[in-house]
Amino acid sequence: MFGTSGIRGPVGDEVTADLALAVGRALGIDTDRVVVGRDPRESGRLLTDALTAGLRESGTDVLDLGLAATPTVGRAVAWEDADAGVSVTASHNPPQDNGIKLWQPSGQAFDGELRERISERVREGDAALVGWDQLGDRTAVDVTDRHREQLVEHVDLGRPLTVVVDVGNGAGGVTVDALDALGCDVETLNAQPDGSFPGRPSEPTAENCQSLATLVTESDADLGIAHDGDADRMRAVTADGDFLSGDVLLALFGRAAASAGERVAVPVDTSLAVADYLAEADIATTRTPVGDVYVAAAASESDVAFGGEPSGAWIWPEETLCPDGPLAACKIAALAAERPLADRAGDIETYPIRRTSVEVAEKRAVMDRIRETVTERYDDVSTLDGVRIDRGDGWLLLRASGTQPLVRITAEARDSARADELFAEATEILEAAR
Structure with missing residues (x-):
């Protein structure tokens, strides 16, 4: 449900008021005070309302920043002594998309463990709803200044x-x-x-x-x-x-x-x-x-x-x-x-870099095959994110997109001909694994 940049997708399909309500309830289980802000997408209003409802019926107080930049939301978690922050945004995505991104008091986005905890609660329908006289408050706050x-x-x-x-x-x-x-x-x-x-x-x-x-x-x-x-x-x-x-x-x-x-x-x-x-x-x-x-x-x-x-x-x-x-x-x-x-x-010497994205049916299986092949064939390989091969005078990277059925190829060297060679090498590796 969560990618590294939070939840993102088309409104009314992947991103709905039901989902926002469920995320609010899941986050409300262990928070007392949450900061919420949104970008200008019209869908953000209803998603904020739904998410806020889920928080408030969990007894969590909501500080509503209204329209606010995501970094304003991220900073406001600590400023307002809150337990978490929520940006209702799809960032640079097109207008038909929206999303939800969660923030820690440090200003860092929720890491993998925290995202998985919320995802699990949403999947299981977990909530800790309170009685009518314990509902959280929703207060408008402006911290842009x-x-x-x-x-x-x-x-x-x-x-x-x-x-x-x-x-x-x-x-x-x-x-x-x-x-x-x-x-x-x-x-x-x-x-x-x-x-x-x-x-x-x-x-x-x-x-x-x-x-x-x-x-x-x-x-x-x-x-x-x-x-x-x-x-x-x-x-x-x-x-x-x-x-x-x-x-x-x-x-x-x-x-x-x-x-x-x-x-x-x-x-x-x-x-x-x-x-x-x-x-x-x-x-x-x-x-x-x-x-x-x-x-x-x-x-x-x-x-x-x-x-x-x-x-x-x-x-x-x-x-x-x-x-x-x-x-x-x-x-x-x-x-x-x-x-x-x-x-x-x-002052900065730049080098030729080649990039493309290739649509694949089973990107995880493809990346598993690439990883197995590459680790056997090459000495200097990193699997930190995808598969990155250091060739001394350049490098090549194959990694799966986090949101689309794509494998992204990148190759770079300090001269153009070598960059082309490494790009062709990366393309051959992918084709052999498809």
Whole structure:
């Protein structure tokens, strides 16, 4: 039921009010106080009502943040001395989807053990309902201003900037407020919350952010910022209108956050360019499975100064273990204030990387066969998440999608011809296992 990013799927099919009610009842068994927020999708209203009903009839008090960025929800669990937090969101998914993601007081998403506990209760229909005179309260709470204040407190801009923020019709308006409070001249795109995402698709990719890149260039802005629907992701555009890759952003953030001898947590599909750039400053990388919950778990270790995913999730563990797109926006603005992002990105040597996704009927069985074949044939193999083979001058990765009947192939090397060879090698491994 839960993937690494919580529950997600089409509304009325996989995600229903019945499911939200059941999750509320399951979470209410061992919580007294829960923070709940949602992104702008219209379906989020009824799902929040259903989930809140399940919590309240379990005797749990609900602090309702209403429309709120996911990192605001993640931070608010500790602020409000709550036992858990719930984001009703499908993040960067299309408008027909919605979902439920659960948060711990640390700001980290529910890990596998906690997710399985809730799933088991939902499957079994477990609940601990109370009498009419013990129902939990539902109280409206606004903590967005506190989130903005935290961002301003932890970021110092050396000079005022001109910034274009593409909110993506999502819940990330706190970024605009924080940059304004930091003295920036802020222009917005798609700033009106609208869960049908009329301005652009919710996921902030280079293709979807062409209008942002154009506006940054034409307005002589210092940089552009883009969020997804719940603002847990952040992507950036240079003053020249170039959309920075997730690997380049990860390298920039990691180098700025970590000191020599420290580590940066990265998922297994991260480019070699990140490790090479960080190694120049004696900063090591530690690989995790794909998913912000795994990056957050690694980032909670004492010598890990930063964690991130090239998809746009960035974690500064000293501030929160929740991916915080608005915080990332302020951090990248601070870097741009010191030195143009294009110049910084130019310091990072990037390598050819090949990616594709292949539809398969039985992805688990296919991955089992791949794992058996690869571990017999190759010496340097990691099965941390899928199967990753280190070939010295490059690597290849085969891993099953967490939500779709797909096996994803990635291959990278420091020259193009070798990347093509490794990609062909990975494709042959998959075809032999189908």
